[in-house]
Each structure stands twice: as C-alpha cells, then as structure tokens.
Amino acid sequence: MSKKIVILGGGAWGTALGCMAAQNGHEVVLYARDQATVDEINHKHRNSRYLGDIALHDNLRATSDAAAALDNADTVLAVIPAQSMAAALQELKPLIPANCPVVLCAKGIERSTGRLMSQIIADILPDHPIAALSGPSFASDVARGFPTAVTIACENIAIADDLAAQFSGSTFRCYSSDDLTGVEIGGALKNVIAVAAGATIGKGLGASAQAALVTRAFAELRRIAAAFGGRPETLMGLSCLGDLMLSCSSPQSRNYSYGLALGRGEPLEGLLLAEGVATAPVIAELCAQRQIYAPVISTIAALLNGSITIDAAVTGLLSRPLKNED
Ligand SMILES: NC(=O)C1=CN([C@@H]2O[C@H](COP(=O)(O)OP(=O)(O)OC[C@H]3O[C@@H](n4cnc5c(N)ncnc54)[C@H](OP(=O)(O)O)[C@@H]3O)[C@@H](O)[C@H]2O)C=CC1
Numbered sequence: 001m002s003k004k005i006v007i008l009g010g011g012a013w014g015t016a017l018g019c020m021a022a023q024n025g026h027e028v029v030l031y032a033r034d035q036a037t038v039d040e041i042n043h044k045h046r047n048s049r050y051l052g053d054i055a056l057h058d059n060l061r062a063t064s065d066a067a068a069a070l071d072n073a074d075t076v077l078a079v080i081p082a083q084s085m086a087a088a089l090q091e092l093k094p095l096i097p098a099n100c101p102v103v104l105c106a107k108g109i110e111r112s113t114g115r116l117m118s119q120i121i122a123d124i125l126p127d128h129p130i131a132a133l134s135g136p137s138f139a140s141d142v143a144r145g146f147p148t149a150v151t152i153a154c155e156n157i158a159i160a161d162d163l164a165a166q167f168s169g170s171t172f173r174c175y176s177s178d179d180l181t182g183v184e185i186g187g188a189l190k191n192v193i194a195v196a197a198g199a200t201i202g203k204g205l206g207a208s209a210q211a212a213l214v215t216r217a218f219a220e221l222r223r224i225a226a227a228f229g230g231r232p233e234t235l236m237g238l239s240c241l242g243d244l245m246l247s248c249s250s251p252q253s254r255n256y257s258y259g260l261a262l263g264r265g266e267p268l269e270g271l272l273l274a275e276g277v278a279t280a281p282v283i284a285e286l287c288a289q290r291q292i293y294a295p296v297i298s299t300i301a302a303l304l305n306g307s308i309t310i311d312a313a314v315t316g317l318l319s320r321p322l323k324n325e326d
C-alpha cells in the first residue's frame, strides 16, 4: 500500500533512499535545509552536490519547508549525520505526527554523550516506534538502482516486517530483525574498522594484514554488541559482516578512503566526513568504562589521536596474546 514517506536530510543517502521509496510507488517528500538542493531535485532531478550527475526518480519531491514535508507523514526516515541527529530532531520534533515510526538511517554514536541513535530518539521522541535501516549500501549504488540488501530492525518485529515490506522492491531488499541494538552497533562500529582497514592498505602493510585486522575486529564487535544488549549472531548478517565486507575494501567508503589517505601520509583536510574518526574514541571510552576487552577499537582510537603509528598499531594487534575467540 502506498504511504507518505518523509526523508529528513538532503545528502547522498537521504536522496538515494528517496529514489528507492519513490521507485516503490510511495509518495516521497525529502526535507533539505538547502534551497539550491531542493530546487535542483524538483526541477532537474539531480542532487549534484552529493550525487553528481545521477538521474533521480521523477516522483521524488523536495522541500525546505519542514512543516509541509512532515504533514500527514506515515513513516519518517532520519538521514542526518549522527553528530547532528539530536539537534535536528529536537528542532523537528513538534512537526512529526504522533505514533509515526522513525527509521534511523545514520550509522554512528553521538560523540558528546556516547548515545546510540535509538537512545537519542527515545529521549527526544519517546512515544514513537524506533527502527534502524542498516547494511552494505553505497548511496550512489542505491540511487542508480543497483541491487542492494539491508536490514530494518525494530524491537517490535511486526513494525520491522511492515517497514521491510514498505521499502523492499525489485532492486532493494530489506530483511527484518527485532535486534535494534545489534543492528545499530554493527553499523556504527564498522565505520571505525573501515578507517583501520584503509590505513593498513594505505601504509602498504598488505591484504593479509587487512584481513587479519578485520576478522579480529569482527570478533570484538560481536562481544561489544553482546555487552550492550544486542545478539552476537545479528552481527553475522548484513548490518555488520555485510557492511564490513563493503566498507573495509572499497574506496567508495569515506571511512576506508580516510584510512587510505592516513596510511599514505596524504593531507586529510577536505576529505568527506568519516564517521569512524569521530566514533572511535567514544567507543573505546565506553568499552573501558564497561570493562569490555576491545583491543582493536582501543588501538584504532590511539592511532587516530596520533599516540601510536600505523605500523605499531597493526603489528601490535597481530602480536597480542590471544584471548577467547580472537
Ligand atoms: N552515503 C552513503 O553511502 C551512506 C550513508 N549512510 C549514513 O547516512 C548518514 C548520512 O550520510 P550522507 O547522506 O552520506 O551524508 P551527506 O554528508 O551526504 O549529507 C548529510 C545531509 O544532512 C543534512 N544535515 C546535516 N545536519 C542537518 C540538520 N541539523 N538539519 C537538517 N539537515 C541536516 C546536510 O544538509 P546540508 O546539505 O544543508 O549541509 C546534508 O544534506 C551517515 O550517518 C552515514 O553513515 C548510510 C549508508 C550509506
């Protein structure tokens, strides 16, 4: 059944998800604060600032009027970067219709508080069903209609199933899960590992070191997810393992590209926002507070704050004594 889907955020991922939802026959309104982006989407079916010359779906409409966008929304997708999510939702809160599910599409943890995105929603919009959409999916692939699969998680599985049905189409497949925390942890933490994978390759340490690092990190992410109340097996799916495969190997990933530049000793200014860089120290701190054994994350945090070199980080990690499933 056709729904009114409202996308908050006119960047690469919001625009791509808007195209996908329009392709599925929904009425889609994208809220972007930048009027030039709105005009370009409505008149030229492009978002050149974020998606180059990719032709957008004809039925994707945009507006900078948040009240008009959110009026009678059935489902809201929050596609604003993690560090800006709380401020944006606080501002838009009075406009979001009661009981309307909010689907989090950002991957990250709030740096200033250590909150997962779902904790932000629970604090700001406590009466709304919360879901997360996550998995291996580059915006440009989805906007072009390339085949993609993701997970949609909500603690109420009936809502997750309903959302998965709303967004699944001929080129975009959604699997449902009731493990919101597990899905969120996988999506947020893979960004950190992608930076490290890129740095390993950029430094010329080889694909074998990259594979060892990512595999050890994956074991660690499963432990961290369990400590936060998620199910380790959830991380075997698209939202963690799938996204590690994508983000730890492709220069299309901002996080991997940031790591490549770091490893090569290239200038980092001007690179696109790499969420893993913001997230690594927060996760390391949260793990330390909860006494979670997280050598990979803490080593990456130390690398990013400049207190150790990449060689020391990679060789140090690979020579640590083994513990449990490491
Ligand atoms: N790009 C991708 O391939 C994928 C991205 N994601 C996740 O999606 C999230 C967003 O990424 P992406 O779309 O690529 O980021 P972009 O940098 O492309 O776009 C971010 C958008 O958010 C808008 N924005 C920022 N702050 C606010 C605010 N306070 N109110 C309203 N709008 C705001 C920006 O507006 P303005 O243009 O005016 O600055 C911009 O349009 C990230 O968490 C990322 O991890 C997930 C899967 C794939």
Ligand SMILES: O=C(CO)COP(=O)(O)O
Binding pocket: 107, 135, 136, 137, 138, 191, 194, 243, 246, 247, 252, 253, 254, 255, 256, 275
């Ligand atoms: O999450 C993504 C793909 O699944 C996008 O990754 P980056 O943020 O590293 O570009």
